[in-house]
Amino acid sequence: MIDSDYELLDNIIKRYDGIEGSLIQLLLDLNSELHWLSKDVIWHLSQRIGIPRSQIFRVASFYKAISLTPVGRHRISVCMGTACQVRGAERLLDTTESRLGIIPGQTTKDRNFTLNRVNCLGCCAIGPVMVVDDDYHGRMNSKRTEKILNALGAE
Numbered sequence: 450m451i452d453s454d455y456e457l458l459d460n461i462i463k464r465y466d467g468i469e470g471s472l473i474q475l476l477l478d479l480n481s482e483l484h485w486l487s488k489d490v491i492w493h494l495s496q497r498i499g500i501p502r503s504q505i506f507r508v509a510s511f512y513k514a515i516s517l518t519p520v521g522r523h524r525i526s527v528c529m530g531t532a533c534q535v536r537g538a539e540r541l542l543d544t545t546e547s548r549l550g551i552i553p554g555q556t557t558k559d560r561n562f563t564l565n566r567v568n569c570l571g572c573c574a575i576g577p578v579m580v581v582d583d584d585y586h587g588r589m590n591s592k593r594t595e596k597i598l599n600a601l602g603a604e
């Protein structure tokens with residue numbers, strides 16, 4: 450971690466200073482800012498709030514919303530539900546994989562992108578669907594995928 454990361458970490462920890470039972474919210478806030486919690490972050494947190502690392506790891510690993518592995522600045526999810534597959538989701542995934550050089554579950558070396566495949570997102574009518582960070586993109590095709598990835602600085 451760099452100095453500014455420690456500063457950010459300390460500022461978030463201060464929000465919950467003295468608030469009983471706030472570990473989960475604290476971890477969620479940290480995850481939201483840092484995108485994932487490294488061993489260094491957990492070690493520092495443990496030192497600052499006086500809760501054993503093992504306990505923090507246990508809580509963090511229980512919640513799917515908290516990541517203990519690196520996650521890119523941009524999270525891309527391609528829906529591979531049946532309706533999206535029928536409408537070309539496989540091509541979208543191929544385009545994204547080859548453009549980023551990663552497969553689902555991986556993060557690019559520059560930590561810019563994490564790619565995932567997901568099941569039905571509940572908006573089949575606009576399939577195939579891709580979620581980029583928190584934005585849903587419907588009726589996707591390879592050309593639009595390239596455009597989005599370019600806008601986000603994919604190499």
Ligand code: FES
Pocket residue numbers: 528529530531532533534568569570571572573574576577578
């Ligand atoms: S199958 Fe993709 S949104 Fe339902």
